[in-house]
Amino acid sequence: MNVKPMEDRVIVKPLEAETKTAGGIIIPDNAKEKPQKGEVIAVGPGKVSDSGSKIAMTVKSGDKVLYGKYSGTEVKIDNADYIIMRESDILAVF
Numbered sequence: 001m002n003v004k005p006m007e008d009r010v011i012v013k014p015l016e017a018e019t020k021t022a023g024g025i026i027i028p029d030n031a032k033e034k035p036q037k038g039e040v041i042a043v044g045p046g047k048v049s050d051s052g053s054k055i056a057m058t059v060k061s062g063d064k065v066l067y068g069k070y071s072g073t074e075v076k077i078d079n080a081d082y083i084i085m086r087e088s089d090i091l092a093v094f
Contacts, residue, residue, distance in 0.1 A: 003077055005044040008087045010059060012038035012067065013080070039064055041082065057087055066092040 005011050015037045040063045047055045059065065072085030 003042065005042055005084060007044050008047040008055070008057065009044045009084055010040050010057075010087055010090070011042040012065060012072070012083045012085060013041050014038045014083060015064075036069055037064065037066055038083065059087060059090060059093060063093050065090045066094065 003011065040059050040061055043057050043059060043061055045054070046057050049055055067083075067085060067090050071089035072083040075082050075084055
């Protein structure tokens with residue numbers, strides 16, 4: 001991928017939504033919820049604070065993350081779906 005996020009933004013590839021419930025019921029495509037889990041693909045250099053120092057990013061490429069349901073901006077790059085979001089939109093790393 002030839003895209004580099006700016007400042008404190010990250011590019012996340014959403015993980016596939018579950019196709020079965022815990023009870024074994026198959027979920028049709030039109031009833032699936034937006035995934036809230038993904039893998040970090042690219043990380044920006046970090047945000048510059050008011051004092052001029054750079055604030056380092058806490059996530060790195062390859063991390064699996066949990067993010068808000070409506071976080072970020074959905075984009076299509078090289079026929080694949082990605083989400084560009086700020087690091088602050090990431091709720092947890094697992």
